[in-house]
Amino acid sequence: MVDVRTEISIERPIDVVAHYAADPDHAPLWYDNINSVGWVTEKPLQIGSKMAFIAYFLGRKLEYVYEVTEYVPGKKLVMRTANGPFPMETTYTWYTEKEGVTKMTLRNKGVPAGFSKIVTPFMSFRMKKANKKDLLKIKQILENERP
Template identity: 40%
Template sequence: MLDVSTEIIINLPKEKVAEFASDPANAPSWCAHIKSVEWNNEAPLRAGAKLVVNEKLMRRRQQLVYEVLEIIPGQKMIMQTSSNGMHMETTVGWQAINENTTCMTLRNRGIPAAFAPFLKLAIRNVNRRNLKQLKKMLELSYRRLVVL
């Protein structure tokens, strides 16, 4: 069983980070491997909602259907996919360090152990890059708003 957890500190309030990162429409802007996300746009996102994620990972294009298992706005979101023989659960969590600083965590669990050593490293690297991109985007956007 594969279990990879990655986190980053983002210098913004938890509510701002969680609001942006939990919106499926924003995923392609900070997740390099996600090319598009299709969903029913029934706001707010809720348990049972299905998301079709078109991605390119390790030079392969694939379409995965994720189901939202649980969502607690501003705290965590848990999704899972069993598409294309890939069984993966993704948990995204947000924890306030203080009123202007958030620790965001991505956790991926699943995939048979035979692939775990290679995929664990690949998933960790992708998640680190994605979280760095999210941090850069959000902090830069917030600084622009403050300057205006």
């Protein structure tokens, strides 16, 4: 099983961080491995929403659909793969660390199948490294570019 949890403090209010991070249209801007996101269901984001992602990880193109299974605006977003090569659940949580500073947590967990099962330890390491890089990127966007 892969279970990778990464967090970062972002010097922006929780409503700004959560709103930006929970918008799937922003994912290609701060996720290094995500190339595109297409809405399968109608906007806005809500429980049951589905989005098709195209990403590259470990040199492989991945196409998958995420379905929102839990959404509490400003607090938590949980998405699970509805289809794709690697069953995965991604969870974002946000809380106010202190006034004007938000702690954002990104957690990916799943159970690799087939060949992926063999490389699970390596995959966990690479995912943690990628997640740290992605969280640093969203921090930079939100703190410096002020969307």
